[in-house]
Amino acid sequence: xxxxxxxxxxxxxxxxxxxxxxxxxKSGHDTVSWYQQALGQGPQFxxxxxxxxxxxxxxxxxxFSGHQFPNYSSExxxxxxxxxxxxxxxxxxxxxxxxxxxxxxxxxxTVV
Amino acid sequence: xxxxxxxxxxVSVSEGALVLLRCNYSSxxxxxxFWYVQYPNQGLQLLLKYTTGxxxxxxxxxxxxxxxxxxxxxxxxKPSAHMSDAAEYFCAVTGxxxxxxxxxxxxxxxxxx
Numbered sequence: 001x002x003x004x005x006x007x008x009x010x011x012x013x014x015x016x017x018x019x020x021x022x023x024x025x026k027s028g029h030d031t032v033s034w035y036q037q038a039l040g041q042g043p044q045f046x047x048x049x050x051x052x053x054x055x056x057x058x059x060x061x062x063x064f065s066g067h068q069f070p071n072y073s074s075e076x077x078x079x080x081x082x083x084x085x086x087x088x089x090x091x092x093x094x095x096x097x098x099x100x101x102x103x104x105x106x107x108x109x110t111v112v
Numbered sequence: 113x114x115x116x117x118x119x120x121x122x123v124s125v126s127e128g129a130l131v132l133l134r135c136n137y138s139s140x141x142x143x144x145x146f147w148y149v150q151y152p153n154q155g156l157q158l159l160l161k162y163t164t165g166x167x168x169x170x171x172x173x174x175x176x177x178x179x180x181x182x183x184x185x186x187x188x189x190k191p192s193a194h195m196s197d198a199a200e201y202f203c204a205v206t207g208x209x210x211x212x213x214x215x216x217x218x219x220x221x222x223x224x225x
Contacts, residue, residue, distance in 0.1 A: 033212070042116075042202050042215030043156070056211050090155055094210045101210050103148075105155035 004029075004093050004104035012110045013081050021076040021107045025093030029102070031055075032074040034066060035090040037106070043090055049074050078109075086111045114139045114205045118216035126224045131190040133219050135177075135203030138184065145186040146204045146213070147177055156202065162186065163208075173197070198223045 005024040013019050025032050031050045035043035045058035049068035063079045072093075078085055088108050094101040119134040137143055144163045148156040160171025167179040173196075177188045186203060203216045 031210075035213075040218075042204075042217045043213070045212045045214070048211060058212070088155075092213075100158075101146075101206075101213070102158075103156040108153070 004091055004102050006091050006104040006107050008107060010108045015081055015111055017081050018079045019081060021089050023074045023091030023104060025072050026102045029093035029095040030072050031094045032068060033092045034076045037088040037090060081111045083111050114214045116203050116205050116214055116216035118203050118219050120219055122220045124222040124224060125193045127195055128192050131193045133188040133201050135186045135216060136184050137186060137205045139205055141207045143205045145179060147188050148202045150200045193223045195223050197221060
């Protein structure tokens with residue numbers, strides 16, 4: 001049973017560009033959350049998607065947007081990239097509480 | 113509101129020595145508490161969690177943690193460190209519905225031979 005799958009694993013973009021990161025949740029999970037982990041820091045909550053709607057959002061600008069598809073997979077989009085957006089982006093999926101909360105291995109985004 | 117404080121950004125122990133990583137939390141609702149480990153260039157791996165019930169929880173690789181409500185703490189311990197334990201450890205808190213995790217800033221554990 002595959003866990004949470006994220007793609008791509010690494011990405012290099014130029015300032016001002018746009019990027020899309022993808023996440024497939026663990027089987028049986030219907031909720032996807034995204035986190036940003038800057039170098040040397042703990043992960044910071046970006047937003048959470050459930051039933052294709054953004055259910056909760058952290059303190060991130062509107063340049064960060066997302067989407068959830070009917071199969072529960074999700075995308076994170078970042079527009080007008082800044083150097084400060086360079087980070088490891090982690091996706092986590094969850095379902096009923098008893099099923100737990102599982103993180104993917106992340107996408108390392110470098111903005112140059 | 114919820115938050116986590118991890119005391120000590122770097123901890124160094126000798127192989128075979130006790131490991132103690134400190135975590136204090138703040139939560140306006142009954143907390144669910146977690147410890148994750150992160151190896152270089154990898155994602156987060158769950159070590160252990162406390163949701164309800166027994167306050168002393170055991171995790172993988174010989175780690176355990178005790179939830180102390182009166183001290184708002186959830187410190188991570190391991191009786192005998194191994195070289196393979198060298199990694200960064202994150203404490204996190206959330207509520208019963210897992211809507212949002214709040215992470216500490218992490219503690220890097222170095223194990224000396």
